[in-house]
Amino acid sequence: MRSIIYYFLAAVMFTGCRRDEAAIPDFNVNTDQLAYKAGDSITFYFSGNAGAIVFFSGETGKAYENRNRKLMPGVERLVFQTSMQQGPVPPNPCPDSLQLLISTNLEGYDAAHINKATWTNITSRNSKWPKSLATTFTTSDSIDISDFNKADKVNIAFRVLNKKTGVMPQRKWIIQNLTLYNSLPDSTNTPLFTNFSNTGWVQASLLNDSEPGTAENKYNGFNAWNVGTWNVSAADSIRNSNGIPIRTSYPITFNPGTNVNNDDNDDWLITSAVDLKTTRPDVGVVVQNEVALKPATFKYAFKKAGTYQVTFVATNNSLDDSKSNVKQLTLKILP
Secondary structure, X not given: OHHHXXXXXXXXXXXXXXXXOOOOXXXXXXXXXXXXXXXXXXXXXXEEOOOEEEEEOOOOOOOHHHOOOOEOOOEEEEXXXXXXXXXXXXXXXXXOEEEEEEEOOOOOOOXXXXXXXXXXXXXXXXXXXOOOOOOOOEEOOOEEOHHHOOOOOEEEEEEEEEOOOOOOOOOEEEEEEEEEEEEOOOOOEEEEEOOHHXXXXXXXXXXXXXXXXXOOOEEOOEEEEEEOOOOOOOOOOOEOOOOOEEOOOOOEEEOOOOOOOOOOEEEEEEOOOEOOOEOOOOOOEEEEOOOOOOOOEEEEOOOOOEEEEEEEEEEEEOOOOEEEEEEEEEEEEEO
16 A cells, blocks of 8 residues: 555656646648749748747848847948037137047046047048038938957047137037948848937046036046936936936037137047947747637748748747747749
8 A cells, every 4th residue: 555655656746847848840831832923922831730930031131040140240330410519610720629439448437447448539431520610410421330340349439629729619519310230241230329328328528527508417536417328218317327317318519618718628428338240130920829820821922032041930839848840941032
């Protein structure tokens, strides 16, 4: 009797610990033919016991082989807008300047770290700077910075060096709408910076203690009046990890004030760090799920001619497990 009880308990324990394994999908897919014209409706026929099916067409951004791609160097291009609204008009000499810089080793946003970092001046890569005083904005060239994509991170900065003239007010610069894209050979374009909140601007003055007309907020020995954190958009009552209020919108102004005797100042506008190689993984479309009724067919049309490797990923899931079966077809799409 005791032996029977032991065997019973052992069986219960084994059953309770056994992993609930999913079944490998018995799945297949086919079409009526392997060549179609662009715009034709292609019918894919399913068979088997797949629970969920995801479709990758093989088009740009929808390729199965790129589903896990997160980093890939391409051609990274920077575009922004500037406006010059005060100061001497070029080509008249002016002892102040707006510079475009990039660093691969900035470790912090206080004065010590900004001064310690190595900055490369890439101002000359943009030929479209404002040439007159205006409230309108000048759009820059599409500036190639892909020679910096070997680094794990970069920070992009605008720097204004204003000098005391005693003759006229220093130049007032306004910056807005910075965008940065990573363009790959397969025509995939990944936006790295596309709006204010995900650019994470840090604006700081390394010399002056105050900014005319702007609330002052000292931190770590320098004046930072507009600071953003990557992917954060919030009211000014929210502060980033440095304890500085977050600015939530463009434009951002380098405002030296109208006094002709204003002291020298060294003003910076710095983005958050970004890996220029960042790219979005390709994604598929769910054409069947495990809850709804399972369709026997799926229709799709290619808009452009080409040869496409179409991929269907069939998956069965359990509480503890997941099993997949991948089926691929090569389709030729004619003009």
